[in-house]
Amino acid sequence: MNETRQRILDVALDVLGDNPEAGMGEIATAAGVVRRTVYGHFPTRLDLLRTLMERAVAEMTAVLTEVNAGGMEAEAAWVAFVARVWPVTHRYRVLLALRRGEYGETIHGLLGPVDELLADLVKRGQDSGVFAQHLPAGILSQVTYGAVFAIADNDLPNGTLDARAAAITSLLMLGVPETRAIALVDEQP
Template sequence: MSDTRERILDVALEVLGKNPDAGMADIASAAAVVRRTVYGHFPSRSDLVLALTQRAVSELVAVLAEITAAHEAADEAWVGFIAHLWPLAHRYRVLVVLRRGQYGEAIHSLLGPVERTLADLVERGQDRGAFGRHLPADVLSEVAFAAVFAIADNDLSHGALGVHAATMTSLLMLGVPEARAKSLVDGQP
């Protein structure tokens, strides 16, 4: 039962990634199941979108926990986070589009733990002089995080240039001096 649910979620990501307005029938067809099967797991499109969001949040929280525990310096932790986030940003980029619509409030609410952890990381970086203080930590982290998804949404090739551009851009937005940001980015694979 959970294999079918996970397969439907995987297919939904692909279908919604191509067409954010796709319906449950489109997802059922692409998953090679009847609509009743999709509705059996997700009573509404909203339930499906929220399940996708919860899956993304779980993955992001796990990455953040691993990265923040492994790095003392906040700017190094941010670079590690973006490196691990990049494949997830491509997989879940449709949530950025869906967040702008009717699901925005629910998606934003589910992203709360990720946003709080990122704000804590940015605040730690501000306290140690690694990040600028031109915005409060919660706002600054949200802006830098959003930039990564914006770049992912415009770099569908998954290319290395994209992850480097996303990392460099987000570091500069965080107020990391360009030379330090370049050094951090050049140290990434």
């Protein structure tokens, strides 16, 4: 039963990634199960999305917690975060699109722990003078991380963008000079 649930979740990410408006029937078909099976695990579409979001939040929070525990300077920690979260960003990119839709409030609420950790990291960089202060840390971190998701989403057709492009772009948005941003990214193992 747990294996079927995991398969439904994995397939749902793929199906929703191709079509954020896909219904439970489309997800069931792609997972090779009947709709009743999907509804047995997830009584509503919101339950399915909430479960996907909880998985994404757990993965991103684990990465952020580990990066923050590394004792790196804020700008190096940001680069390490983007590099390590890049596969997660690709996997859950559809949630950004869904965040703007009818489930936005729920998804936004579930992202609270990630938003707080990112805001703390940006605030740390602002306090040390390496990140710009033109926006409050909470807003600047969301805008910047949104750009990472946008790069991941727009990279799909041709595969020319990568975590390096996302890290440099996000550092620029955080106010890090371009030469320093490139050097930071190139210093990452």
